[in-house]
Amino acid sequence: MQERKSPIQQLDFTLxxxxxxxxxxxxxxxYSAASTEQYAVPASHFxxxxxxWFVIGTVLMVFAMIIDYEFFKNFSIPLYIGSMVLLLAVSFTPLGIERNGAQRWLGVEDLIAFQPSEFVKVFLVIILAHLLYTIMKKPREKSFKSDVVVVGKILAVGLPPFALILQQPDLGTALVILAMIAIMILMAGVTFRMLGLLVSLGAGFIAVLVWMHNNMFEVFNRIIRDHQLSRIYAWLDPNANIGGEGYQxxxxIQGIGAGRLYGSGLGEGVKTASGTIPEIHTDFIFTVIGEEFGFIGATVLLIVYFLLLYRMIIIAFTCNNSFGTFIVAGVVGLIVFQVFQNIGxxxxxxxxxxxxxxxxxxxxSALVTNMLAIGLVLNVNIRTKHYMFGEEE
Incomplete structure (x- = not known):
């Protein structure tokens, strides 16, 4: 017997x-990060x-929630093609906007611009979920040959946007795409033999890059750009690169360490208030939390993330539609990698x-995209049918 609940009753208010x-x-x-002299406008402006942006994101979240996610399955291919067109437009049309040495935006400078690669992440979740749904609904033998076909299809869909985003260059978003591909390969249930092969290929590729760096630097430099290499050097030895890429x-690290257990208090962080770290309100916002609220504040933030992700995992497990499960799994992987990468x-x-x-x-763009992804998760939850005695066959 099915428990009949309205969409509002099915809404995950905990999430x-x-x-x-x-x-x-x-x-x-x-507010704390923007209350410094490095910004020409007051903190209230930001x-x-x-x-x-939260309001716009909420509208899109509701939009993604109220439309049956089966609709997205039927239009996954047009969404994917549209996202590829946007990525091509960024790189090969006058509408592509370059900022800070990277051409990642589409629009009109000083008027309106957005980052297509952010929306591509959500569209890729949908197309990969549809692909896995199509693969998994048919009986599939557990064999290495079968795994090759499955992995080949996933890579055929995921690698084109990865390549276009990487050449913008946008290594961070490209790595998010790789993480999503990896999640979907795991969800496909491939054998350990295939997983071992993929890990070995990845390790081998890194080994080849290291060899090329030491012996064929000109070729290596075509793959890894100068500014990306500088960031790797800064990561390996930030103290030796304080005047360059290691500055931030x-x-x-100094600011987060200064926060200790309880933090210095709101607006009292030395690194934050002095404006030492450029654009701290964006990519380095975790520094503000670590310095002004300390270990306890940072831990609270991580606990909130954990509980948010836990709720989504529960939704994935309780969903009785494999397409919905794959969507939620893709969103979980999307958010987990971004949290790990940013804080890391x-x-x-x-x-x-x-x-x-x-x-x-x-x-x-990033905020709106993530809220759109949450809308898909809520969509799956409110359309999951619950039964008192087992699940529907």
Whole structure:
């Protein structure tokens, strides 16, 4: 027997509560980060704009939630083709806008611009979920040959946007695409033999890059650009690169360390208030939280992220539609990697890649995209049928 519930009753208010908590943390951290002399406008300007982005993101989240996600399955291919067209337009049309040495934006300079690669992440979740749904609904033998076909199809869909985003260059978003591809390969249930082969190929590729760096640097430099290489050097030894790419990382680590257990207090962070770290309200917003709220504040933030992701994992497990499960899994992988990468780069765990901290960093495209992704998760949840005695066959 099916328990009949209205869409409002099916809405996961716990998930929305944790999202609201992240919004509040974002506004407080941005206000403190922007209250420095490095900005020509008052901190309230950034807070107001962030609120506007939250409102726009909420509208899109509701839009993604109210439309049956089966609709997205039927239009996954047009969405994918459209996203590829946008990426090509960024690189090969006059509408592509270059900022800070990277051509990642589409629009009209000083009027309106957005970053297509951010929306591509959500569209890629949908197309890969549809691909896995199509593969998994048919009986499939557990064999290496079968795994090759499955992995080949996933790579055929995922690698083209990865290549276009990488050449913009946008290494951070490109790595997010790779993480999503990896999640979908795991969800496909390939054998350990195939997983071992893929890991070995990845390790071998890194080994080849290291060899090329030492022996064929000109060829290596065509793959890894100068500024990307500088960030790797800065990551390996930030103290030796304080005057260059290591400047932000060095001061971010100093600020987080100064926060100790309880932090210095809102607006009292030395690194934050002095404006030492450029654009701290965007990619390095975690530094503000670590310095002004200390270990306890940073831990609270991580707990909120964990609970948000836990709710999504529960939704994935309870969903009785494999397409919906794959969508939620893709969104979980999307957010997990961004959180890990952003916090990791501020504490020197991984190289700096310019990824925003989901729902907390100041910005438009990334924030709206992540809220759109949450809308898909809520969509899956409100359309999951619950039965008192087992699931529908």
């Amino acid at each position: 929305l509560f944790f999202l609201f908590c992240l919004m509040c943390i974002s506004l407080v951290a941005i 807070v107001q704009r962030q609120i506007i 990382l060095y001061h971010a 780069m501020t504490i020197g765990l991984v190289p700096i890649t310019g990824l925003a901290l989901p729902f907390v960093s100041y910005g438009g």
